[in-house]
Amino acid sequence: MRHIISVILENEAGALSRVAGLFSQRGFNIESLTVAKTNDMNLSRMTIVSSGSDRELEQIVKQLNKLIEVIKVSDLTSQDHVERELMLVKISSILKDGIDLKELVEIFGCKVVDVTEKIYTIEVSGKTKKINAFLDAFDAANIIEVSRTGVTGISRGKKII
Amino acid sequence: MKLNGAQILIHCLQKEGVKHIFGYPGGAVLHIYDALEAQDDITHVLVRHEQGAAHGADGYARANGMPGVVLVTSGPGITNAVTGIATAHMDSIPMVVISGQVPSPLIGMDAFQEVDATGITRSCVKHNFLIRDISEVASTVKKAFYIATTGRPGPVVIDIPKDITIAEMEMEEYPETIEMRSYKPTTKASNRQIRKAAELIANSERPIFYSGGGCVIGNASKELRELTRMLGFPITQTLMGLGAYPGTDKLSLGMLGMHGTYEANMAMHDSDCVVAIGSRFDDRITGNIEKFCPTAKFIHIDIDPSQISKNVVADIPIVGQTKQVLQALIDELKDKKHADISKWWSRINEWRKVDSLAYTKKSGVIKPQTVIEMLYEVTKGKAIVTSDVGQHQMWAAQYYLFDEPRQWINSGGLGTMGFGLPAAMGAKIAMPDRDVACVTGEGSIQMMLQELSTMLQYSTPVKIINLNNGYLGMVRQWQEFFYEKRYAMSYMDALPDFVKLAESYGHVGIKVEKESDLKSALVEAFKQKDRTVFLDILTDPSENVFPMIPAGGAHCDMLLAGDQMVSKDETDFNAV
Numbered sequence: 003m004r005h006i007i008s009v010i011l012e013n014e015a016g017a018l019s020r021v022a023g024l025f026s027q028r029g030f031n032i033e034s035l036t037v038a039k040t041n042d043m044n045l046s047r048m049t050i051v052s053s054g055s056d057r058e059l060e061q062i063v064k065q066l067n068k069l070i071e072v073i074k075v076s077d078l079t080s081q082d083h084v085e086r087e088l089m090l091v092k093i094s095s096i097l098k099d100g101i102d103l104k105e106l107v108e109i110f111g112c113k114v115v116d117v118t119e120k121i122y123t124i125e126v127s128g129k130t131k132k133i134n135a136f137l138d139a140f141d142a143a144n145i146i147e148v149s150r151t152g153v154t155g156i157s158r159g160k161k162i163i
Numbered sequence: 164m165k166l167n168g169a170q171i172l173i174h175c176l177q178k179e180g181v182k183h184i185f186g187y188p189g190g191a192v193l194h195i196y197d198a199l200e201a202q203d204d205i206t207h208v209l210v211r212h213e214q215g216a217a218h219g220a221d222g223y224a225r226a227n228g229m230p231g232v233v234l235v236t237s238g239p240g241i242t243n244a245v246t247g248i249a250t251a252h253m254d255s256i257p258m259v260v261i262s263g264q265v266p267s268p269l270i271g272m273d274a275f276q277e278v279d280a281t282g283i284t285r286s287c288v289k290h291n292f293l294i295r296d297i298s299e300v301a302s303t304v305k306k307a308f309y310i311a312t313t314g315r316p317g318p319v320v321i322d323i324p325k326d327i328t329i330a331e332m333e334m335e336e337y338p339e340t341i342e343m344r345s346y347k348p349t350t351k352a353s354n355r356q357i358r359k360a361a362e363l364i365a366n367s368e369r370p371i372f373y374s375g376g377g378c379v380i381g382n383a384s385k386e387l388r389e390l391t392r393m394l395g396f397p398i399t400q401t402l403m404g405l406g407a408y409p410g411t412d413k414l415s416l417g418m419l420g421m422h423g424t425y426e427a428n429m430a431m432h433d434s435d436c437v438v439a440i441g442s443r444f445d446d447r448i449t450g451n452i453e454k455f456c457p458t459a460k461f462i463h464i465d466i467d468p469s470q471i472s473k474n475v476v477a478d479i480p481i482v483g484q485t486k487q488v489l490q491a492l493i494d495e496l497k498d499k500k501h502a503d504i505s506k507w508w509s510r511i512n513e514w515r516k517v518d519s520l521a522y523t524k525k526s527g528v529i530k531p532q533t534v535i536e537m538l539y540e541v542t543k544g545k546a547i548v549t550s551d552v553g554q555h556q557m558w559a560a561q562y563y564l565f566d567e568p569r570q571w572i573n574s575g576g577l578g579t580m581g582f583g584l585p586a587a588m589g590a591k592i593a594m595p596d597r598d599v600a601c602v603t604g605e606g607s608i609q610m611m612l613q614e615l616s617t618m619l620q621y622s623t624p625v626k627i628i629n630l631n632n633g634y635l636g637m638v639r640q641w642q643e644f645f646y647e648k649r650y651a652m653s654y655m656d657a658l659p660d661f662v663k664l665a666e667s668y669g670h671v672g673i674k675v676e677k678e679s680d681l682k683s684a685l686v687e688a689f690k691q692k693d694r695t696v697f698l699d700i701l702t703d704p705s706e707n708v709f710p711m712i713p714a715g716g717a718h719c720d721m722l723l724a725g726d727q728m729v730s731k732d733e734t735d736f737n738a739v
Contacts, residue, residue: 011345012345015293015295016281016285016291016293019282019285020285023285023286027286057472057476060472061469061473064468064469064471065469067468067469068467068468068469070289070290070310070343070345070346071345072345073344073345
């Protein structure tokens with residue numbers, strides 16, 4: 003099962019490599035990882051998407067908690083949460099008949115952020131499924147380049163991790 | 164007063180109460196050595212190889228419970244120490260390793276003797292630090308000792324660039340305590356869990372205690388004895404736990420697992436309540452996990468939450484220090500009525516009659532088991548025994564009945580050949596009044612032989628019991644059983660004359676070829692209080708370690724001496 007794990011950790015050199023190293027060392031699966039500072043400059047927040055059984059997830063959470071720099075670990079999937087991913091994608095302007103780029107941009111609520119003679123650069127944000135659906139709307143040959151951030155997430159309402 | 168980084172570092176180590184450092188100098192740590200030379204509180208032990216420094220500090224820590232301290236240079240200095248650090252990590256030994264690093268501006272430039280020390284050690288330490296500024300030296304040392312010695316202990320590496328040891332600043336007071344928001348080792352176990360565990364224990368009809376290294380490192384021996392005796396429960400101990408409960412006691416079933424006794428493994432297999440105390444269900448304990456303790460409920464006591472339900476799902480997990488949890492269980496169970504287990508004991512006593520550690524002597528050869536039994540007799544069971552890794556390690560664990568914790572020192576988790584000799588040296592430095600024996604084999608001893616030289620320089624008299632059978636015995640044993648006797652690379656054709664070798668290092672060497680000479684040689688060795696004595700004992704090359712659970716086997720499938728296979732599928736588990 004897919005899990006979104008949120009990790010609050012000290013913003014120290016080497017902390018990222020410790021987390022990444024833990025996943026490879028223990029054979030845990032890692033689909034995406036995003037990391038940046040929080041409103042507290044000394045803290046980073048990392049969002050990891052992983053998949054595995056409940057028992058594997060329990061080990062992942064425990065092993066993450068064991069890292070000295072880690073302050074808090076939370077499985078967002080087990081609670082009410084919001085998740086988003088950002089994608090920048092370059093699409094060839096020469097499209098197959100029947101595909102209207104402007105219409106798709108409108109339907110998916112995304113933005114055209116750059117246009118050159120032959121290429122549109124589009125910004126898409128949303129759940130992973132939506133981003134995948136946007137890409138699926140095009141012929142593979144029309145997709146020139148993709149850059150995705152991976153998922154970030156936050157719990158809803160008053161609850162903070 | 165202004166001090167340089169090296170002086171601050173040494174000052175901090177003094178404040179931490181460090182008495183011994185095991186190390187080896189080199190370019191990046193010359194300032195540290197200069198500062199070390201200018202003081203008398205800390206004795207530096209100059210090893211002959213950095214791996215020996217790490218094992219020496221490890222043996223020291225295991226013997227007296229103080230954190231071991233290692234000082235090595237950058238590059239090959241720290242890479243040589245890695246095996247020793249990983250050994251300590253696997254067995255949760257408190258250790259602080261200080262490694263020199265190339266000057267900060269050269270980091271990442273592939274400078275002479277540069278390696279990424281924090282990167283290389285990351286997966287085999289509890290934590291590591293790269294110091295970036297002289298102002299961080301004192302707080303980093305404080306954190307390192309705090310992390311290494313609290314919670315589940317482990318090694319911590321401090322990598323310190325050379326320019327930081329040269330820079331100067333006003334020395335501030337060394338912090339008395341430290342608070343880290345990201346590191347709060349759990350100490351207090353939940354009362355609710357204790358009560359639940361007590362309930363299960365009291366109602367169990369076929370209980371067994373299975374205790375491990377956590378009872379030794381957690382100094383829980385007293386409580387373990389009290390609880391076990393109060394309840395009259397059978398107890399089996401892991402390789403790492405031996406001695407926490409006395410091996411000679413009538414409640415002790417000996418070691419369990421791959422080379423555990425028949426009664427210990429059978430009792431585990433048939434138990435209805437396994438109480439794991441500071442043990443981690445390692446694969447050498449469980450064998451085939453699918454067939455492990457099929458009728459048991461598990462109570463798992465461990466300081467490290469990540470150990471719980473890692474290999475075996477715990478019915479009642481208790482996170483806390485073994486010492487405190489056992490005390491809480493004593494209090495909870497003191498006035499509780501518990502189920503009658505006399506039938507359980509009569510079954511266990513039947514299994515004991517199998518006498519699974521019996522072996523047959525052969526005329527003309529010395530049996531390795533006899534050597535350990537005689538070592539036990541000559542030292543009256545009181546010596547600190549270290550071992551290397553292989554058959555000799557198992558025989559030492561099976562036949563030397565340890566009655567005290569910290570008496571048995573071996574590399575259980577990583578299984579590091581070469582550990583025994585430097586660990587014995589470290590143990591002797593920690594406990595100078597105790598007899599220290601290193602049980603080893605001709606394979607293992609050759610991995611760290613050079614430390615014989617250190618042992619002369621620092622007068623650390625150790626008795627080396629070399630069970631010399633000419634083979635890498637454990638490899639040979641597996642090849643005999645599982646590779647149709649194809650003995651690939653397990654025979655060493657050219658061995659040194661160990662007697663001459665010991666003598667050339669300034670020690671005493673004695674060769675023993677006949678069983679009739681064995682006892683007098685051992686007596687002679689231990690009589691020479693001030694000398695390291697190397698006993699090169701030629702033992703039966705064909706001897707195997709029994710009992711043995713073959714890979715994939717259950718605890719009830721054991722291979723006993725004389726190639727007798729026992730299996731008990733027909734037995735009724737519930738027939739108490």
